[in-house]
Amino acid sequence: MFEALKNYADFNGRARRKEYWLFYLFVILGYIVTAVIDLMTGTLDEMSGVGILSGLFFLGVIIPNLAVTIRRLHDQDRSGWWILIGVIPLVGPLVLFVFMCLPGTTGDNRFGADPILSENFS
Numbered sequence: 001m002f003e004a005l006k007n008y009a010d011f012n013g014r015a016r017r018k019e020y021w022l023f024y025l026f027v028i029l030g031y032i033v034t035a036v037i038d039l040m041t042g043t044l045d046e047m048s049g050v051g052i053l054s055g056l057f058f059l060g061v062i063i064p065n066l067a068v069t070i071r072r073l074h075d076q077d078r079s080g081w082w083i084l085i086g087v088i089p090l091v092g093p094l095v096l097f098v099f100m101c102l103p104g105t106t107g108d109n110r111f112g113a114d115p116i117l118s119e120n121f122s
Helices: 017-041 052-060 062-075 080-087 091-101 115-120
Strands: none
Touching (some): 017 052, 017 062
């Protein structure tokens, strides 16, 4: 879960599906907790759904989010620039979601060693 935070701004290498989805679980739970605290303290803007604490949390995970998403694309031997497909309305986020669900390439690729094989030999 914290592997993505440990590699905070590392855009090189590859990220397994497990690393990616555990990071997103952390982000969702972190946002819920900070939003509840914002709601209890009265700092949550109910119209936007963002408060002071949840906004700071969101800002704190932007770079790790980009990094783990790009490393996840690298695991499938795709350039990190594929992340920009997410800006295409409706279709883009769906395609990016499918990419995040697909398995990575087996063995080494141009972005590095297979993280599954590397983990098994560590």
